[in-house]
Amino acid sequence: MKDFDRLLENSNKVFLENFKPEVWFGRCIFISWYCDVGTCKFCFRATQKDRIKFASHARRSVPSILTEALLAKKLGWELEFLTGGYRILPFPELVKIAELVSKVYGEKVWLNLGALKKEELEAFRPYVKGIVSSIEAINPELHDRICPNKPIGPYEEMFSYAEGFKKSMTIVIGLGEKREDFELLAKFIEKHKLDRITFYALKPVKGSPYTHGPDSKDYAWWIAQTRIRFPKLQIIAGTTYKRVMCEDDCDTKDEIQFILRAGANAVTKFPATKQFGSIAAKKIEQDVKNAGRKFISTLTKMPDIDWCAEVDSLDIDDVLKEKLRHVLKDYLKNMEKVSNEGA
Ligand code: SF4
Numbered sequence: 001m002k003d004f005d006r007l008l009e010n011s012n013k014v015f016l017e018n019f020k021p022e023v024w025f026g027r028c029i030f031i032s033w034y035c036d037v038g039t040c041k042f043c044f045r046a047t048q049k050d051r052i053k054f055a056s057h058a059r060r061s062v063p064s065i066l067t068e069a070l071l072a073k074k075l076g077w078e079l080e081f082l083t084g085g086y087r088i089l090p091f092p093e094l095v096k097i098a099e100l101v102s103k104v105y106g107e108k109v110w111l112n113l114g115a116l117k118k119e120e121l122e123a124f125r126p127y128v129k130g131i132v133s134s135i136e137a138i139n140p141e142l143h144d145r146i147c148p149n150k151p152i153g154p155y156e157e158m159f160s161y162a163e164g165f166k167k168s169m170t171i172v173i174g175l176g177e178k179r180e181d182f183e184l185l186a187k188f189i190e191k192h193k194l195d196r197i198t199f200y201a202l203k204p205v206k207g208s209p210y211t212h213g214p215d216s217k218d219y220a221w222w223i224a225q226t227r228i229r230f231p232k233l234q235i236i237a238g239t240t241y242k243r244v245m246c247e248d249d250c251d252t253k254d255e256i257q258f259i260l261r262a263g264a265n266a267v268t269k270f271p272a273t274k275q276f277g278s279i280a281a282k283k284i285e286q287d288v289k290n291a292g293r294k295f296i297s298t299l300t301k302m303p304d305i306d307w308c309a310e311v312d313s314l315d316i317d318d319v320l321k322e323k324l325r326h327v328l329k330d331y332l333k334n335m336e337k338v339s340n341e342g343a
Contacts, residue, residue, distance in 0.1 A: 030084040
């Protein structure tokens with residue numbers, strides 16, 4: 001048996017000893033497309049920063065944010081986190097958005113809005129169950145090269161006073177990390193007693209120095225090592241449309257099966273509303289089955305729901321309900337169109 005197969009056999013065994021054989025989809029909700037830091041070398045938002053003259057124009061409308069929260073609730077998606085917008089929206093507005101999203105989703109949410117101060121965390125506490133630090137690269141030298149204006153220190157500090165909140169981090173594979181850096185990652189998880197980690201495979205963006213994402217086996221290697229070392233940690237793994245739908249002979253076509261057998265609890269980052277019911281969405285659900293797991297979300301079947309009644313039952317004001325109804329209608333129409341094309 002090859003080393004990689006043996007590794008996945010071990011990680012899958014550890015997973016099944018600690019979790020039900022289930023997988024969910026994690027949906028991240030963006031508040032805006034603008035980032036005030038805007039200098040991380042791999043990031044799409046960094047390539048856009050100079051093009052966005054008015055940061056306020058790059059924000060999502062609240063009804064559109066709430067539409068995604070409602071869809072997530074009804075399609076069995078977990079809210080991966082609420083993100084984007086830190087330092088471009090007045091702070092009370094961010095808190096209000098977190099409150100509304102948690103009301104619509106029906107539970108407290110995870111937040112990924114940069115390194116928040118203690119008093120800021122307290123303001124979010126009624127609506128937020130966990131905080132995420134976007135670490136991106138764990139090797140300090142690599143990190144400082146890739147994210148020169150987003151130091152790790154303030155995130156570590158935030159973890160130190162985040163009592164009562166769950167804690168998570170994100171890391172991107174493919175930025176130039178070495179396998180020996182895994183020890184640094186393991187130490188970070190241990191030091192901050194993390195409850196969760198989200199892995200992403202680098203998505204090379206035009207205008208950045210990167211042209212390739214990582215090989216799926218390399219990506220799965222990191223997840224498998226993490227699963228074996230931390231049997232109970234919640235592990236989320238990102239994938240993209242391109243990685244799912246590559247040509248037959250490409251190295252990412254089995255990615256979903258690899259990352260699940262490596263020990264991921266959930267899949268994220270796939271553009272689930274744009275691709276709802278598409279061939280790519282169907283492939284993900286089939287790959288989940290092939291990996292021996294049950295998908296407890298859906299990317300393909302629209303539940304038979306009276307959406308107007310759902311919106312009516314929300315604990316938000318009537319003006320917002322009316323706006324949400326309009327945005328939701330457009331989302332559902334587009335999702336149905338893509339589903340019909342994928343049928
Ligand atoms: S990685 Fe995060 S902080 Fe860095 S430019 Fe992108 S959005 Fe901003």
